[in-house]
Amino acid sequence: MAITAKGRATRERIVAGAADHLRRDDPADVTLDDILAATRTSKGQLFHYFPGGKPELLLAVAHHEAERVLDDQEPHLSALTSWSAWESWRDTVVARYRAQGSHCPLAALMTQVRASPGSDEVAAVLLAQWHARLADGVRSLRTQGLVRASADPDAIASAFVAAIQGGVQILRATGDIRHLEAALDVLLADLHRP
Template sequence: MKLTPKGQATRQRILEGAAGYLRGTDPGAATLDDVLAVTRTSKGQLFHYFPGGKEELLLAVARHEADRVLTDQEPHLSALDSWESWWAWRDAVLQRYRAQGRHCPLGALMDQVSSTAGAREVVTELLDQWQRRVRDGVLTMQAKGLVSPGLDPAVVAGAFVAGIQGGVQVLRATGSTDQLQSVLDLLLDHLRTGPAPAGPDRAPDRQATPR
């Protein structure tokens, strides 16, 4: 469905309003009437922009939240070109998930739309983009002679993404980011192993940030 600029703005308003509301509640418990009230939208208007109703809206919100996962890591994620930037990225990831706590908006949404057509693509695209940006950072560091050329950038990036996702699952279960912090620090230490020149751009010593 091709929308006019006004229609696109209306759809985006509904989407962002629903995302803000669902971020603070259980998507499974939210009703369509709840979303209509929060977004000040009529049922006819909502079905015009989201013909599949609540299921289609939740999937659109999941895509929106997936984009936020990466946006919240910027500008560090797209500029992993020094040890300082890697540590800044690590700190940004920890800060994001500490602020989020047990409630993971994207995880809760994906639980609701797991059987919906397109749900798998949302997760796959997010993980692919995430891993690609981390891989590019490893390649940049290798080109600068700061990371061992013997490391496989794709494997290292995959380990970072998988480690973060595992830490987030523990966070959802326990409310603690200790494991997330541990896996990030361990992987950064692994990335730093191997020949790298001494100098001002060599990895700084870091103490684990206390919770």
């Protein structure tokens, strides 16, 4: 069955509304009825778009939140073509996670959907896209001769992704954002070195 444009819009409205609701409460405590009420959706309509019910909806919301992780780093992440873009991106990442603090909506969702088929893909897709955009950024600097010719875009992108991931995890566990900031600053300073 082909999904029409209107169908896609309805599906996206349900996912975005569910995401907003799930950001405010622990996903473990939220029922399907809560989501139906919050998104003004009928049970029949919800099962039309998500025949698998709550697990399928939560998985769609997890994909939505994963996209948001990257969207929140825009417009910088997709245009890391100058040092000032890299600096702005760094500040945006720190500000985003400082505001988020210890509550990570995506992590809370991942705990819920872990057993669902397809849940591995959420992290894999997020990491691959994040990595690709950062590597593109390093490549852009290299093409312009702004970084050393030996700079390895893939290795540097992997290091940034790992460092942010770890810095955010430490922030969530301890409330301390210094590891995230230090990791970004050390890696950025390295990028600057001849």
